[in-house]
Amino acid sequence: MSAGTARSAQRDTLGLVLTVISGLMMITGLYLALVFAPPAMNLQTAVERFTQRVLYFHVGAAWVGFFAFFITFAAGIGYLWRRSFFWDNLANASVEIGLTFMTMVLVTGSIWAKPTWNTWWTWSPRLTISAIGWLMYIGYLMLRSAIDNPARRARFAAVYGIVAFISVPINFMAIRWWRDIHPAVVASSSSEGTGGFDMSPNMTMTLMFCIAAFTVFYGTLLYHRMRLGKTQHEVETLKQEVLYR
């Protein structure tokens, strides 16, 4: 990622390797989730048993979504501390990817919820925090796009990324006190969740593999997005140089 102007125009071996690895992992994950993992035993209908398989990608996407927002938070602190383009580039790239995965979480969650809970949407804590988080980072991108001065844009985005992420746990706590019917897949204290899973080893293995595959996929996208951001930055710098010569 520290490639200079000359090298970024050359062939990108690391990017290619990352892309191939995450491609292979995603295909394997898809096979594990759809074929290898045993059907859920306790579910009544075929539709429920089949939609249960969305879990493997849903959890992976949710993990990546929140992890991406955490990276934006950390990159915001990094930017305010070091004031280098690298941190701003990282924060911006991570939000874009995080938002994509959050959208996927909301969509796959709805697909699963309809046959299982008999509703597309309910205001349960995890759903609500995902929706609020999604809106918050849409706001982040809108804020960025509304500021012309690059230094100010980076500074304000860092501040907003920090404030927004700090509000996530408080938001979650607040919403959790309303009520929770979301199944607790990863160990949690929510005993009232309905449709919870007691997973067999093969299912756990599939879930873990999918989470790993999504994380690698996130890293790959982040790498490419940051490379793009860097190129964009270089073009802008060159434009300035030509204009103000």
Add this chain to the structure above:
Amino acid sequence: MPQNLSSSISSDSVIAHRPPQFSYLRKVGAIAGKDIAAELRTKEMMSAMFVFSLLVIFIFNFAFDLRTDNANTLAPGVLWVAIAFAGMLGLGRSFITERDRGSLEGLLLAPVDRSAIYFGKFLGNVLFISVVEVVILPLFIVFFNQPLDIIVPLSGVVVLGTIGFAGVGTLFSAMVIHTRARDVLLPIMLFPVVVPVLLSAVRLTAGILDKLPFEDVQNWLGLLVAFDLIFLAVSYMMFEYVVEE
């Protein structure tokens, strides 16, 4: 950096010739006082906030066709939508007027700590919103047919909610003046972050209207106070990065 320059000048040479040292609180008070004096001369923001919040209460009151059986369930939400929307109007104006009149640079050049500007602005915003609330609360009681004695506990909740709302709002207000969209962006940035304030304030208001015992709502009160403290501290730390130029 300019603020280092100004602070070194003020601490070494200028203040030495001007014996009266102002305490931090007086500086905060002076900035809030300036805003109050400016507002008292025009009264444009307060009147807009007041009429707007009144309109929200009117419109909800007849749009939902509130009868005594459902008034108590909807009233807390209506009150807080009115306060949040009116507050948003006030917060949006807070820094925009400074920028439009060209007084922002003067404010930032004042020989005070940047945090004093934040707390001064914050205090002014809390006061403006509170004055609107003082008028709105009795009207709320009248239109929703509530007993008069709820006004004392309700005022406490309203003040705590306003502090949380204005704490982050003042920070974001200083950010949006530098964006192209200006105050259009403020609600998009602010509402997702202050969801815990609105949730806990609505729950506490509902608790007061339903005369619930204090134990039933005390964790909401704790959450509201915790949010206020955390976000005042975060905004105080972040404000310096927002106004540095």
